[in-house]
Amino acid sequence: MARTYAVETFGCQMNVHDSERLGGLLQQAGYARAGSAEDADLVVVNTCSVREKAAEKLYARLDRFRHHPREERPLVAVTGCVAQQEGARIVDRAPHVDVVIGTQALAMLPQAVDEAERTGRPQVDTSPFDSVSFPLGVAIRADPVKAYVTVIEGCNDFCSFCVVPYTRGHERMRPVAEILGEISAAAAAGYREVQLLGQIVNHYQAPDATDCDFAGLLERVHEIDGIDRIRFASPHPRHVTKRMIGALRDLPKVCRHLHLPVQSGSTRVLARMRRRHTRERYLSLVEEIRTQVSGVNLSTDMIVGFPGETERDFEQTLSLTEAIRYHGMFSFKYSERPNTLARARMPDDVPEPEKARRLTALQALQQGIQQELNDSMIGRTVTVLADAPSRRRDGEYAGRTSGNTVVNFPGDGTCIGRLLDVRIERAGPNSLWGTLATAVAPPPGGGDGVG
Ligand code: SF4
Numbered sequence: 001m002a003r004t005y006a007v008e009t010f011g012c013q014m015n016v017h018d019s020e021r022l023g024g025l026l027q028q029a030g031y032a033r034a035g036s037a038e039d040a041d042l043v044v045v046n047t048c049s050v051r052e053k054a055a056e057k058l059y060a061r062l063d064r065f066r067h068h069p070r071e072e073r074p075l076v077a078v079t080g081c082v083a084q085q086e087g088a089r090i091v092d093r094a095p096h097v098d099v100v101i102g103t104q105a106l107a108m109l110p111q112a113v114d115e116a117e118r119t120g121r122p123q124v125d126t127s128p129f130d131s132v133s134f135p136l137g138v139a140i141r142a143d144p145v146k147a148y149v150t151v152i153e154g155c156n157d158f159c160s161f162c163v164v165p166y167t168r169g170h171e172r173m174r175p176v177a178e179i180l181g182e183i184s185a186a187a188a189a190g191y192r193e194v195q196l197l198g199q200i201v202n203h204y205q206a207p208d209a210t211d212c213d214f215a216g217l218l219e220r221v222h223e224i225d226g227i228d229r230i231r232f233a234s235p236h237p238r239h240v241t242k243r244m245i246g247a248l249r250d251l252p253k254v255c256r257h258l259h260l261p262v263q264s265g266s267t268r269v270l271a272r273m274r275r276r277h278t279r280e281r282y283l284s285l286v287e288e289i290r291t292q293v294s295g296v297n298l299s300t301d302m303i304v305g306f307p308g309e310t311e312r313d314f315e316q317t318l319s320l321t322e323a324i325r326y327h328g329m330f331s332f333k334y335s336e337r338p339n340t341l342a343r344a345r346m347p348d349d350v351p352e353p354e355k356a357r358r359l360t361a362l363q364a365l366q367q368g369i370q371q372e373l374n375d376s377m378i379g380r381t382v383t384v385l386a387d388a389p390s391r392r393r394d395g396e397y398a399g400r401t402s403g404n405t406v407v408n409f410p411g412d413g414t415c416i417g418r419l420l421d422v423r424i425e426r427a428g429p430n431s432l433w434g435t436l437a438t439a440v441a442p443p444p445g446g447g448d449g450v451g
Contacts, residue, residue, distance in 0.1 A: 077098060085166065300324075333359050
C-alpha cells in the first residue's frame with residue numbers, strides 16, 4: 001500500500017503554491033494524499049515567517065508529535081520560510097523533526113525524507129539554489145478553477161520591516177517560455193483563471209526574452225486560449241510602469257483589480273520603512289491608474305505603529321485611506337521580524353495599547369468604506385467566476401468579480417468554473433449576495449460586467 005502524506009500550509013499564495021508543488025513531488029515519489037495529518041505517514045508543515053512569533057508558533061505546533069514513540073508517529077518535515085530562517089535549530093529544539101527544507105531547496109524534499117528514513121538521522125537543507133525552474137506538471141493544484149503560477153522568486157528590496165529577502169533569497173526570474181508552458185498546460189486541464197505570483201511581480205523581466213517585461217508577460221498570457229481571467233500578486237508601486245497600466249487598460253482578460261501595497265500614509269514613515277515611494281507619488285500613481293483603467297478596484301497592505309510613527313503620521317494613514325477608498329485592506333500592528341533592519345536599528349517604541357487603538361481606528365474606517373462601496377453595487381448585475389461552495393451556507397456558492405469582490409449566490413456544483421451573471425441584492429463589508437441572472441458561456445473577458 002502506498003505511503004501517505006499530508007501538507008499543512010501557513011501564509012501567502014506563494015506558500016499555497018509551494019505546497020501544491022510539494023504534494024506533486026511526493027506523489028511522483030509514490031506517496032498518496034492522506035485524509036488528514038492524523039492518518040498520514042509523513043506530515044509536512046509548510047511555514048510562514050510573516051506571522052508574528054512564527055518560530056514559537058511552529059514549535060508549539062510540532063509539540064503534538066513530541067511524545068509519541070518513534071514507531072507511532074509520522075515522519076515530520078518542516079519547509080518554508082521558518083525552515084529557511086531557523087535551519088538546524090529546529091531539530092535541536094524539536095528532535096522528533098526528521099527533515100528541514102528551506103524555501104530554495106523544496107525540490108529536495110522526497111530525497112531528504114528517504115534519507116532520513118534510511119539513516120534515522122534528521123536531514124537539513126537550507127542551501128541557496130538559484131534555479132527557479134520546476135518540472136512542468138508537477139504541482140497538484142488545490143483549487144479547481146484558479147492556477148497559481150510563480151514568475152519571480154525572492155526579493156532584493158529589503159524594506160526595513162520585512163523578512164522576505166532573508167527567507168526567500170534574492171530575486172530570480174523564471175523563463176517566460178516555462179511560465180507560458182505551465183499556463184497552457186493549466187488551461188488545457190480546465191483552469192479558467194491564472195494568478196501570477198512574485199514578491200514584486202511587476203518587476204518581471206524575462207531572462208530568455210529581452211523584450212518581455214511584466215506588461216509583455218501579461219500580453220503573452222492573454223493570448224492563451226482557455227484562460228478567461230488573469231490576476232497577479234503583488235505589484236510594488238515603484239515598478240508600476242505606463243506599459244503596465246496600458247496592459248491593465250487594454251487586455252480584457254486582466255482583472256480590474258490592483259493590490260497596491262502602500263504600508264503607511266506618511267512619507268516620513270515610508271522613508272524609515274525603505275519603501276522608496278512617497279505618499280505624494282503614490283497618490284498621483286493611483287490617480288493615473290484610475291484615469292486610465294476605468295472601474296479598477298484597489299486594495300492594499302497597511303502597517304500601524306511602525307517605530308517612530310507619531311499621531312500625525314497615523315493621521316496621514318487615515319487620510320490616505322479616506323482619499324483612496326480601497327475595496328480591501330490587510331492591516332497589521334507592527335511587530336519585529338528576525339534579521340530585519342528595523343529590528344536592528346529602530347526601537348519598537350509605539351506602546352502596544354496605542355498600536356491596538358490605531359489598528360482598531362483604521363479597520364473601522366476601512367470597514368465603513370467597504371460597506372459603502374459594496375452598498376453601491378445593490379441592484380447591479382456583475383459577472384463572477386464561481387470557484388467554491390460558500391463557507392457559510394449549504395446550497396450557496398461563491399465567486400469573485402473581476403474587481404475581486406466575493407459574491408455569494410444560490411447554486412449547485414455545476415456552476416464551479418463558470419462565468420455567471422449575478423444580480424446583487426444585499427451587501428456586507430466583505431462580500432455581496434445575489435441571485436443568478438443569466439448563465440453565460442465562458443467567453444474571454446474580465447470586466448465586472450456591471451450593468
Ligand atoms: S518589496 Fe519590501 S515588503 Fe515586499 S517582499 Fe520585498 S522587502 Fe518585503
